[in-house]
Amino acid sequence: MKPLLLAAALMLAAGPALAQNAAQIERARTGAACPKCNLFQADLGGLELRAPNFVGARLRQADFSLATIVGARLAGADLRDIDAYGAVLTGGDFSNADLTNASFVGAYLNRSSFAGAKLSGTNFSGADLSGARGLTSAQLVAACGDESTRLPAGLRISACR
Template sequence: MSDRMTRFLAGCLGALTVAACSGGAFAVEALAASDKARIAEITAQGGCPRCDLKLAELRGISMENADFDRAILREVDLKEAVLPNGNFRRADFRRTEAERSDFSGSDFSNASMRSVDLEKSNLTGANLQDVDLRESDMNSSIVSGANFDGADLRNVTLIRSIGHGATFRGAKMDGANLERADLRDTNFQNARLRQAKLDRISAKNADFSGADLSGVRLVSSDLSGANLTDVDFDGALLRRTRLPGADLTGAKNLDPSRILGACGDEATKLPSGIELATCTY
């Protein structure tokens, strides 16, 4: 092949490369414009009930009282969204990315939210009754006053979350990780927390009555004033657990050999055969 032909082909390939790169850049810009247009359209109509928005890029979308009833929001990018008091009843949120979002006061009842990422999100006062949240990331989220009654929270992570006054009545929370969570005045009546990690939680005045705490870890946890009546502690570890003022009347399967350094006070109510040292810390 002549040098002239070689230079000609090289020039053609270079032109094609530039065209391809330019086309790629144009596609990215067009996609970004399309996302902005979609967000603007959804915002203008106040939501998108029953819409199929799977894989949509809705990062940063902001509106109050949005209606996404039964919408398909599966694997959507909703990071930093601001959607307080929204309607997400029966919506599909599976594997959605919603870190640092504000869903305070929103209704998610009966939604499918398995493996959703809600890290550092605000769910204050939200309704998550009967929601499927299995294996979801809710670390450092705020769930104070939220309703998780009957929800499926198996293997969820709520590390360092804040849940003052939240309710988890009858929730399935097997294998959940709530380490260092602030759960003051929270209601776990009849919840199932088998093998859950409750190390270093603050659950002052929380209600665990009738809950299944089989195999849980309560290391350096504060359960001062907690209602622990009729709780099943089979295989649970209570190490340096604070129990002043707690009521353990009717608690079952407490193993003295697995109560290590736990303490209470004169107001602590214990089942027969269980003794605690007086708290000095």
């Protein structure tokens, strides 16, 4: 009986899972600053935003497809599993962000900073990163692309499987 009580107490102490915050998502969709917001699964696809501040925000599984977002501040953000198909994300700050399993297929990422970003499983097929900053060979070993992926001089990326 005691193990059952312990398990129940631990489940209560853990609290509910962090779900998205609809009010914060609506604010973010207007381009308002939303650092450290919970934007889990936010639909930002097709939006045009200028310099939104999403520093440290939780954007896991968010949709950035076909968005035009210039100068986004995403340092330290949780961007795991995002879909940024065909997005224009110029001048973005992705430094120290977690981009695990993110999809940037066909995205335009010039002048964006990736210093310290985690790129494990990130798909850059057809993406233009030719003017990106802070990318290293060590980061790109964990990512993938294709023959049309454009990278800064001297960097290479493995083909996606």
